[in-house]
Amino acid sequence: MSRRAVLLGVCFLVLSGCGTAVTVLQDDAEAARALRKQKTYCQSIPRVYSGLAYDFCVLNAPPDPTGILVPLVLLDLTLSGAFDTVVLPYTLYRQSTDGNIRIYWRPGRG
Template identity: 45%
Template sequence: MKKVLWFTFIVAMASLLIGCGTINTVVRDDSVARRDLSRVSSPCATIPRVYSGVAYNICTLRGKPSRTSLWIGGVPELMLVDIVLSSALDTVILPYTIYEQALEGNLDLE
């Protein structure tokens, strides 16, 4: 029984991290955020690297909902949870993202 609970916990955490705005913009390649936001026809042209996870989530909300592109299945309430978690993670990695913003500028989505 414990193994099943641990497996479920690991799968749930992996699912959350795959869809996390901060993970998609800081850890993964810029092309991932570009592709994901183009799937929802987001009006955002750029995202600042500082607090990029929050900006990514807001741009996702501003786009057209799509079952295949939104990790949360199009439920805005769950996206708000991700915004809160992304803001906490963005705050923790703030020194790194400030450096990246100075070095590379905004994340270009076009």
């Protein structure tokens, strides 16, 4: 396997776990499903700086018994902060038109 293929694979793995990639590049249902899978206590996250909010929601979940998740999320906070800043014009527009990304649907809340 070439170095380029390995590097591409690592980049794909990092971006697939990146909070910004999950919340901006995927649809709302996929982002919500990923957070429900983590059993987060968050009810919704804003679209503006949604990658950072996603990471904080992952941290606001029952502890990971393996201990691997926290270091990865702490690394991702830096990456998400940078990517969230780049996509800020888009997320500002989406926030004004679509509102927050709901993680848990509550009756009577639309």
